[in-house]
Amino acid sequence: MIKIIALSIGLFISLAIHFCFADQLNIAISAAPNSLVPFYSTDANSQNINRLVHKSLIDFNQKMQFECKACQSYEERIEGGKQIVKFTLRNDLRFSDGTLVTSEDIKRSWIYFAKDKIINSSLMGSFESIEDIKIIDKYNLEIIYSSFSLENLSNLALLKIIKIKNNKRESLVPLDVIGCGDYVYESISPLEIIVKPMDIKKFSLVFKVVKDETTLALKLINKEIDLSVATISPRKIFWLKNRSSELRVWDIPSGNYQFVGINHKKEMFQDRRLRKAISLLIPREDILKYKLKDTAVLSSSMFSPAFADMYEKKQIDTFNPALARNLLDEIGYKKNKKGVLVKNGKVLDIDWKVSNNKASIEIVEIMKHFLEKEGFKINISIQEWGTFMNSYKTGNFDIVVAQWVGFTGPDMLKFVFYSKNTPPQGGNRISYNNQDFDKTIDQATSEINPQKRIAFYKEASEIANRDYAYINLWHPNIVWIGSNCLKNIELDSTGGFYPLLKIEKSQEGHCGK
Numbered sequence: 001m002i003k004i005i006a007l008s009i010g011l012f013i014s015l016a017i018h019f020c021f022a023d024q025l026n027i028a029i030s031a032a033p034n035s036l037v038p039f040y041s042t043d044a045n046s047q048n049i050n051r052l053v054h055k056s057l058i059d060f061n062q063k064m065q066f067e068c069k070a071c072q073s074y075e076e077r078i079e080g081g082k083q084i085v086k087f088t089l090r091n092d093l094r095f096s097d098g099t100l101v102t103s104e105d106i107k108r109s110w111i112y113f114a115k116d117k118i119i120n121s122s123l124m125g126s127f128e129s130i131e132d133i134k135i136i137d138k139y140n141l142e143i144i145y146s147s148f149s150l151e152n153l154s155n156l157a158l159l160k161i162i163k164i165k166n167n168k169r170e171s172l173v174p175l176d177v178i179g180c181g182d183y184v185y186e187s188i189s190p191l192e193i194i195v196k197p198m199d200i201k202k203f204s205l206v207f208k209v210v211k212d213e214t215t216l217a218l219k220l221i222n223k224e225i226d227l228s229v230a231t232i233s234p235r236k237i238f239w240l241k242n243r244s245s246e247l248r249v250w251d252i253p254s255g256n257y258q259f260v261g262i263n264h265k266k267e268m269f270q271d272r273r274l275r276k277a278i279s280l281l282i283p284r285e286d287i288l289k290y291k292l293k294d295t296a297v298l299s300s301s302m303f304s305p306a307f308a309d310m311y312e313k314k315q316i317d318t319f320n321p322a323l324a325r326n327l328l329d330e331i332g333y334k335k336n337k338k339g340v341l342v343k344n345g346k347v348l349d350i351d352w353k354v355s356n357n358k359a360s361i362e363i364v365e366i367m368k369h370f371l372e373k374e375g376f377k378i379n380i381s382i383q384e385w386g387t388f389m390n391s392y393k394t395g396n397f398d399i400v401v402a403q404w405v406g407f408t409g410p411d412m413l414k415f416v417f418y419s420k421n422t423p424p425q426g427g428n429r430i431s432y433n434n435q436d437f438d439k440t441i442d443q444a445t446s447e448i449n450p451q452k453r454i455a456f457y458k459e460a461s462e463i464a465n466r467d468y469a470y471i472n473l474w475h476p477n478i479v480w481i482g483s484n485c486l487k488n489i490e491l492d493s494t495g496g497f498y499p500l501l502k503i504e505k506s507q508e509g510h511c512g513k
Helices: 002-022 044-053 103-114 150-156 213-221 234-243 272-280 284-291 321-331 358-373 385-394 412-417 435-446 450-466
Strands: 024-029 058-060 066-068 071-079 082-089 130-137 140-145 183-189 192-197 204-209 247-253 257-262 296-298 341-343 349-355 377-383 399-404 470-483
Touching: 024 213, 044 183, 044 192, 044 204, 066 071, 082 103, 082 150, 103 130, 103 140, 213 234, 213 470, 234 247, 234 470, 257 272, 272 321, 272 470, 284 296, 284 358, 284 470, 349 358, 349 385, 358 377, 358 399, 377 385, 385 399, 412 435, 412 450, 435 450
Parallel strands: 024 204, 349 377, 349 399
Antiparallel strands: 058 066, 071 082, 082 140, 130 140, 183 192, 192 204, 247 470, 257 399, 257 470, 296 470
């Protein structure tokens, strides 16, 4: 009997240790979410954590393609100029209160997000094109849009399927909103968010805000953090790789895109040969290896390997000063006695705006060095972020280094290169104007057939690349760093947290200190 009691006590202690330490993961994020109420979640961390708690009908998969989340299937059609998408819901999906998710819940959620003036969702504008949601039966419905657009399906990822406790719609807090995701909120504080799984075999996830990367590195080494999904510099990633044998690094090319933006309104940049010469004087391979520590992949277009439908492996400009000199000579630039390029008595003088981000400044300084070796006169103007963005949007620059983040499809091409989409109407901050591009992108955005549409988008992308609308640089990697106690991590190119749903323990290391 004593042995049985002792065995029971031992088993209890063992289980207690297991549940206290092994069944939670401590995950570092760089910044606190701005709002975990899904109606007001506009930053990446808010959206990504909410994806674990609140499902949407569809979202993007690892190849940047649409994938059912709350649905079994969907199909699109066009009737009378309207885009109609029919969804068949999963019949086993339940809210955290145990009730089944039905077509009525989808329509009610849409009304909350798009129509409810008391809630006044920050995402309301994303659903303006939805005219109605028609309920066919318990698990079938149609979403009717006023016209066809690729953004229609993209924006559905923002429409979370929810219920509101006691129909409370004023002064909402996250726990007022009932989701149908894999997790529920357990506790929320300014620097820590805990979500617990609906499936008790999964980990609880403890998101800890760690803003300083040196502090983060130490917490990883000391096993206070099991996994970091936070932004961390290439230098610190390299340091951690060589510091601890108990840490692993997972990475994948992101969908983000870094580029040199050239102001096409400036007379000197209207000659494509000058734009190409600048591209040929950027030592991309060396920057990638020695500065970025191989935490990016070089870019041949706006679309990284993450975009299965749009990515095409194309030739990337290599560092070639001799060819650049020939192009500059063709244009008519000659070096004066000071070694500075001059054409018709005018010095090739470039105003290069850069934000006061340390990493950006260092990259620009490297590029400046190689351009000045060939006779360019570069004046770097370092500005705080708000001033930099104002200069960029108003065309008060010659050259910038910038980045597009978070875009999910080829419709981004029209936003950034279409001649009519200059600010404030769109993202064409470089004032690019090419009528062949405009014609092709108009065909793409009005084409209903998916295969033909992608072909038009690829043609438009090729026109912009060939024209050096932007100078392609690289796609930063999504990088997660964590303990070797973890396995089965397959990163998402969006940087999203869906991989946390499949994460498992390995036989090495210890999680949940």
